Amino acid sequence: MPEGGQLVDHRDGRDVVLRLRGVRTQFGDNVIHDKLDFDVFRGEIVGLVGGSGTGKSVLLRTIIGLNQVTAGTIEMLGVDTATLHGRAERAMQARTGVQFQDGALFSSLTVSENIIVPVREHAGLDEETMRDIAALKIALVGLPPDTGEKKPSELSGGMRKRASLARALALDAELLFLDEPTAGLDPIGAAHYDELVKGLSRSLGLTVLMVTHDLDSLNAVCDRIAVLLDKRVVVGTMEELLVYDHPWVREYFHGPRGRAARQEQK
Template sequence: MSAPAVRLRGVSTRFGERVIHHQLDLDVQQGEVLALVGASGCGKTTLLRHMIGLTQPAAGVVEVLGVRVSPEQFLAQRGLRQRCGVLFQSGALFSALSVLENVALPLLERGGLGRADAAHIARCKLAQVGLAAEDGDKLPAQLSGGMIKRAALARALALDPELLFLDEPTAGLDPLGAQAFVALIAELRALHGLTAVMVTHELERVAPLLDRVAVLADRRVVAIGPLAAVRRADHPFIQAYFAAHDPQGENHGK
């Protein structure tokens, strides 16, 4: 078996006296889509930020694509960052830049391309996520919520990453918009063979994408596996979580 795309060992996170994670272990395998779920405040997005290298745990090791992640080595790990794409919950587009300029920015930051070539690639990425050519000339404030998600995904894919991090990718979308976005991610995964780590509160919406689910509770990963198996895990939080999200007793994820 190949080495994990993401490997966490003994990760502990504290905010003052509050312990968020304690001795947490997690592997994300190459080529899989894994969802992180749990109660609000359990540290899902914090864990994602550790993987991205935006924050550092109080203890433990975080490795991404075989490289140990450390904020102190942020500049030295530029090559690693270019192998990863990030879709933030709000989209995090630069408001003063056009959509096309937002998508072209990672290409220009990497270097080696002129503005015309970067703009051409950016247009291709926008088309790939289902945005029209004229949408590239708009400012983010002129886009709908679903269009912002697509534009942010185009930017995340600008460098053809091996690994994609998604923070609440369907949050704020109506059911049809969420369904379309999930279908888009599935199509892009099939085309590019992406590995993805996803934080979500909307597990049923993204279930068709998932290979495995990791449940955070008690400051650690209490269950990990295919969704159907995780649903059956004998843990009080897991039973309560799925009861709350599936009040009719429907049996999804099989």
């Protein structure tokens, strides 16, 4: 099997909505990723995993433009992100959504006001329409209607996760990035969140790249899994990775938690 890239081509005629070629990220002399190639196809959910220090969140932040690539190219929705400036960059931001691990909600704003922030920045709609959009997104993620008038501090951890997802979807994103979306949730809450993400992806045609360490989530919602190994990435289905010959992959997917997660899905 190859050292990096896809184990099998699973496109089936679908568009590539995220393409990384020869990506290198480093901080000073510390090289995190090197010669990294990676494709995500339209409509799929891809889980991004890796051991401690492999740079899962670094890669995500690099893809969305919060970190600078040292070398290589990142194409998002058919556009080289290095060419995006001004209006073109804002247009791309309107087509993508990001949910950070801690939610990153503005504590001084209500949930509705949080959702309206990107709508006001990119859409320029009147206040009543923006309020209607916020209410729609709150319902979309399964929160009660009165959630909109609450502050993040008044919500449970699971509700804050859903509220931040509602904000990520405020502009009808085509491509959604999730950073450890089930971290901090109990098993029941995590399972419900997995069902929500899978349902939204199918009903809205979302493409999702999800950084996670949760084996249950990988089994429950991901079409393919990208594993960061030796500064590169290997991508395949769960079945393909279960027979992939690499020490970390074997330990991760065949260890006690991996076996338990697979058993739960039977």
